[in-house]
Amino acid sequence: MEEKNRGSFTGRIGFVLAAAGASVGLGNIWRFPYLCAKYGGGIFLIVYILLALTFGYTMIIAETALGRSTGKSPVGAFGSYSDSRIMRAGGWMNAIVPILIAPYYSVIGGWVCKYVYEYLKNDIDLIASDEFFGNFISDGRSTEFWFVVFTVIVIAIILLGVENGIEKVSKFVMPVLVIMAIAICVYSVTRPGALKGVKYILVPNFGDFSIMTVVSAMGQMFYSLSIAMGILVTFGSYVKKDVSIENSTVQVEIFDTAVAILASFMIIPAVFAFSGGTADKLKAGPSLMFITMPKIFADMGMGRLMGVLFFVLVLFAAVTSAIALVESAVSTFSDEFGWDRKKGTIIMTLIMLVLGSLSSLGYGPLASVTVLGMQFLDFFDFITNSVMMPLSAFAICILITRYMGIEKIEDEVMLDGHPFRRRKVFRFFRSRMYLGLSICNNSISIMR
Numbered sequence: 052m053e054e055k056n057r058g059s060f061t062g063r064i065g066f067v068l069a070a071a072g073a074s075v076g077l078g079n080i081w082r083f084p085y086l087c088a089k090y091g092g093g094i095f096l097i098v099y100i101l102l103a104l105t106f107g108y109t110m111i112i113a114e115t116a117l118g119r120s121t122g123k124s125p126v127g128a129f130g131s132y133s134d135s136r137i138m139r140a141g142g143w144m145n146a147i148v149p150i151l152i153a154p155y156y157s158v159i160g161g162w163v164c165k166y167v168y169e170y171l172k173n174d175i176d177l178i179a180s181d182e183f184f185g186n187f188i189s190d191g192r193s194t195e196f197w198f199v200v201f202t203v204i205v206i207a208i209i210l211l212g213v214e215n216g217i218e219k220v221s222k223f224v225m226p227v228l229v230i231m232a233i234a235i236c237v238y239s240v241t242r243p244g245a246l247k248g249v250k251y252i253l254v255p256n257f258g259d260f261s262i263m264t265v266v267s268a269m270g271q272m273f274y275s276l277s278i279a280m281g282i283l284v285t286f287g288s289y290v291k292k293d294v295s296i297e298n299s300t301v302q303v304e305i306f307d308t309a310v311a312i313l314a315s316f317m318i319i320p321a322v323f324a325f326s327g328g329t330a331d332k333l334k335a336g337p338s339l340m341f342i343t344m345p346k347i348f349a350d351m352g353m354g355r356l357m358g359v360l361f362f363v364l365v366l367f368a369a370v371t372s373a374i375a376l377v378e379s380a381v382s383t384f385s386d387e388f389g390w391d392r393k394k395g396t397i398i399m400t401l402i403m404l405v406l407g408s409l410s411s412l413g414y415g416p417l418a419s420v421t422v423l424g425m426q427f428l429d430f431f432d433f434i435t436n437s438v439m440m441p442l443s444a445f446a447i448c449i450l451i452t453r454y455m456g457i458e459k460i461e462d463e464v465m466l467d468g469h470p471f472r473r474r475k476v477f478r479f480f481r482s483r484m485y486l487g488l489s490i491c492n493n494s495i496s497i498m499r
Contacts, residue, residue: 124387202404
């Protein structure tokens with residue numbers, strides 16, 4: 052596809068909301084509050100914010116500038132600066148990560164669709180029962196149906212294109228998501244006993260600080276900000292030359308971190324108010340969203356309304372992230388194989404339906420089939436997050452520092468006279484990318 056036919060965002064707001072939508076996903080809603088609760092509350096929050104403003108900032112700037120300077124998705128972007136087979140493989144690694152994540156991510160998105168439907172229709176006490184979630188994910192027909200529903204929503208938006216699909220949906224969904232998050236937060240923190248949860252989040256206990264606090268915060272930062280997934284490179288290729296990369300990066304940082312903090316205020320105070328803030332409830336991990344929160348909603352005076360609002364919010368977050376994953380894949384197909392958007396989307400849909408069905412049925416009809424001792428969904432999550440993303444991050448770091456050059460990144464940021472106010476921060480932390488990526492590699496593996 053020729054560059055003149057390449058889609059683009061209409062301006063800064065479109066890019067910021069789309070990039071924020073890519074970052075704000077399921078990881079922000081349940082993963083951040085779970086890690087925040089497990090690794091010290093306030094002290095974890097401080098460490099995460101510091102890392103996001105330094106290492107996270109550096110990587111977002113670098114990946115976005117790489118995409119805009121080349122006007123290509125990851126494989127082409129890598130190839131523009133190096134014909135090395137190793138670097139070419141690094142580009143493909145970045146491109147394949149979202150192709151593998153999108154299918155199983157859409158399965159979880161289907162679970163969220165199911166819960167929205169159930170809160171609109173059924174008894175909230177039934178949804179809160181111990182057997183509800185287990186019975187649902189073991190029912191292959193039900194999980195497959197809701198997986199397909201979620202996939203259809205995402206694919207329909209992708210077919211509309213960059214400006215008419217991704218940008219318009221992000222401009223509507225992201226502000227609504229924030230408003231809903233604030234509304235749920237207000238309700239959560241005003242419940243009797245919830246202030247203990249607020250204190251747990253805001254007041255750092257330095258006695259809880261450990262190396263695992265840093266390790267887990269670093270891993271969450273990479274996961275949450277969509278670093279090393281090819282997404283920021285792809286979205287960067289859609290950014291017009293008159294848009295300030297630095298200003299946009301700062302806004303994406305703020306948006307993503309704010310939603311993660313809001314999610315903590317939605318969930319942790321509610322756990323304190325309705326479940327006493329016990330360790331097993333706070334550290335429930337993945338089950339926090341699908342098992343613990345429904346039990347909390349069942350104890351609330353407006354449980355059905357809060358359940359609907361919460362899972363619609365999660366659905367919005369899941370949709371925007373899934374869109375970014377699929378769009379990155381479609382862009383790669385277009386750049387590397389010359390396929391138009393329709394053909395690339397159809398191919399990606401088929402990939403999602405095949406691989407996603409394995410994950411969807413993995414806890415039901417295919418429960419006896421495992422890969423390396425893991426169910427399909429767990430395996431795809433492990434191979435992408437624990438193996439491919441760290442390698443992808445290293446590849447980007449090597450490309451920028453050894454082939455593209457830091458000066459090229461800075462020139463792209465300062466294009467047409469745009470200021471680079473945090474240039475010293477960028478220069479300082481770009482020299483420490485290797486250390487940060489090593490920590491990330493260990494953190495993701497440890498948190499499996």
